[in-house]
Amino acid sequence: MKGVRKNVSESIESLKALARELRKDILKMTTEAGSGHPSSSMSAVEVVTALYFGGFLKFDGKNPKAADRDRFILSKGHAAPVLYAALAHKGVFPHEELMTLRKFGSRLEGHPNMLRLAGIEASTGSLGQGLSVGVGYALAARLAKNGSHTYVMTGDGELGQGQIWEAAASAGKYQLDNLTCIVDRNGYQQTGSALDVLNMDPIDGKFAAFGWATQVINGNDLEEVIDALKRAKATKGRPTCIVSLTKKGFGMLKLLSKLKDENFHGKPMPAKHLEEALAEVEAGLG
Numbered sequence: 001m002k003g004v005r006k007n008v009s010e011s012i013e014s015l016k017a018l019a020r021e022l023r024k025d026i027l028k029m030t031t032e033a034g035s036g037h038p039s040s041s042m043s044a045v046e047v048v049t050a051l052y053f054g055g056f057l058k059f060d061g062k063n064p065k066a067a068d069r070d071r072f073i074l075s076k077g078h079a080a081p082v083l084y085a086a087l088a089h090k091g092v093f094p095h096e097e098l099m100t101l102r103k104f105g106s107r108l109e110g111h112p113n114m115l116r117l118a119g120i121e122a123s124t125g126s127l128g129q130g131l132s133v134g135v136g137y138a139l140a141a142r143l144a145k146n147g148s149h150t151y152v153m154t155g156d157g158e159l160g161q162g163q164i165w166e167a168a169a170s171a172g173k174y175q176l177d178n179l180t181c182i183v184d185r186n187g188y189q190q191t192g193s194a195l196d197v198l199n200m201d202p203i204d205g206k207f208a209a210f211g212w213a214t215q216v217i218n219g220n221d222l223e224e225v226i227d228a229l230k231r232a233k234a235t236k237g238r239p240t241c242i243v244s245l246t247k248k249g250f251g252m253l254k255l256l257s258k259l260k261d262e263n264f265h266g267k268p269m270p271a272k273h274l275e276e277a278l279a280e281v282e283a284g285l286g
């Protein structure tokens with residue numbers, strides 16, 4: 001039993017190391033591109049790491065179109081760098097291709113394009129649409145009886161899009177227990193505090209009203225994320241919403257506070273601060 005425990009904690013440590021690698025990839029590729037959304041990507045790293053590498057998403061990077069695969073839809077498509085980093089580490093494309101982000105002709109467009117790159121399950125970027133696509137995948141999987149589970153990540157600002165709530169209502173109606181929505185509740189959207197722009201609290205209460213099981217977790221704590229995904233997978237008869245409380249730019253919070261920009265929305269780290277940001281990520285302080 002002792003040995004098993006050790007293995008579990010060892011694998012958590014290797015997942016945490018991988019999360020640091022994803023954060024460094026995100027920073028490097030957006031600085032190289034000179035544009036993009038590193039802070040929106042970094043808040044989501046633990047969830048994406050747990051899904052792709054923690055044994056949840058049935059997804060083979062060498063066979064990304066397998067009919068019975070699980071699906072992850074990044075509805076907050078501007079956080080594409082975190083998805084690209086995960087797909088590169090899954091072997092979908094060569095790791096060095098990350099540095100082509102947003103360059104002319106690159107498959108790694110500023111927002112995910114399912115027509116350009118295998119492993120992208122929905123073209124997103126126009127906020128509010130991904131959960132509807134997820135409902136469609138979940139219904140199709142039920143018909144196909146193939147056991148596929150669909151995971152969707154939305155932003156907290158994104159919840160202001162009305163289409164989210166049409167999707168939430170239909171997922172509740174059809175009792176889609178093969179659908180999990182993770183809301184990356186990082187507290188900010190484009191122009192400022194998500195609460196100030198359009199207060200959608202209580203997020204869990206709204207999903208619950210549509211018949212969803214809900215959880216509220218610290219989404220930058222890998223162990224909590226893993227436990228929440230386990231509970232979601234085990235929930236029967238209704239979809240699950242995980243409200244993932246995170247920090248925008250998690251991994252480089254000290255630097256963001258020094259720069260007096262906690263939101264840091266849609267900005268690459270200037271090259272002169274890149275080494276400092278990477279060092280903070282490596283130190284793993286949050």
Ligand SMILES: Cc1ncc(C[n+]2csc(CCOP(=O)(O)OP(=O)(O)O)c2C)c(N)n1
Nearest residue numbers: 040078125126127155156157158188189190
């Ligand atoms: C339909 C639509 N309206 C506006 C935008 C512009 N936009 C891009 S990111 C963003 C903020 C999103 O905030 P949130 O969902 O909280 O994501 P975060 O960056 O905080 O992870 C907005 C308004 C968009 N992409 N799509």
Ligand SMILES: [Mg+2]
Nearest residue numbers: 156157188189
């Ligand atoms: Mg947000």
